[in-house]
Amino acid sequence: MNDNRREELFTQWMAEHRGIVVKVARSFTSTSADTDDLIQEILIRLWASIDRYRGESKPSTWIYRVALNRALTWQRDTSRHRVASPTHELQQLEASTNADDQYHLNRLYEQIRQLSKFDRSLMLLSLDGFSYAEMSEITGLSESNVGARLSRARSTLMAAISEDSAFSEDSAFSEDSA
């Protein structure tokens, strides 16, 4: 694949699916510096993976797979010299949400981070509407195993959310509006 085509595809992926990278990075890190590092790592891997993309799966499936693989195996390396941070650029790309949403999203991510790493992966895919078949393709588990794991993870997450005052005290998330 020539450089122009690669750039074109990467730009197109970022225009349409940049949110996946941020969501995965936020779910696997707890400080903004670590989130920055992980975003950078995922984007570099995505860039390198473009040559192997044959269009057999949806771009969002491909991006999720690359992002989750990197996030699950990523470990902060304090000795590493950071060459440049794409975070500024990515933050520019992220439309701002209002303060109330930000607060609830932060709480939601905090609860997601309480799940085991693998359950987190399934939960993100579930929240983004992926089917069991797609989750099975991304994770390498059978569909029935995906279903069983996801069911447990959902129960855990829902229990945590129901106990979280950020959600239980907010009328938008209360029983009446559900």
Add this chain to the structure above:
Amino acid sequence: MNERRMNDPSNDREPTFPGPELTNLWNRQETPMSQATLPHELTRLTSTIKDDHRSKQLRLAWINVREIVPIALFAAFFIYLGVVDDPGLFVSAALCAGIGVFMVRSSLKQRRVEQQFDTSSVRETIERSLSQARFHHWMYRYVGIWYCGPLGVALAILYIGTIRDDPNGAKLGDIFAAAWFIAVLVILWLWGRRIANNRWRPEVERFETLLADVENT
């Protein structure tokens, strides 16, 4: 979200999980950006990532060079000694060259495997990462032996040569040289053990835990 829905046994297959409020909140993270700003920012992002990727490739190349250069220097040193002093030292040079070839081959193999990491399934990636971490742990744990082997053989050949030529010819300088060699080997061995235990053992354990979590279905 509420307790009643949470405790519902049919909740496992509830199509509306996690409920409209959280789904809306989740989806509001991504709002289409102004078309006027987007192309400019995407160009900047792509350019940054290209630079980062290039820097990372250079850094990996430098790490490979750093690992291979010492053994290559040893090989050259023993070839030189083999020519000017004792042809038996070609054995040490051959051992060093063998280790160098092994390291180059394993680096290349690892790079090929790493390229597949990104696009394999999550489970395969974790399995491969575990196998890679185990290999690194093994290699650093025994790095002293990699280097000790050729140096020890060289030392033995030098001493055997000296004693064969002149049974009374062992000098103080030879003893210092031997002590220096042994000190280098001990430092190498300790350095390798430290990296194996502090860096790669925890990595092996981390991936074992991760794989156990994946298999816990």
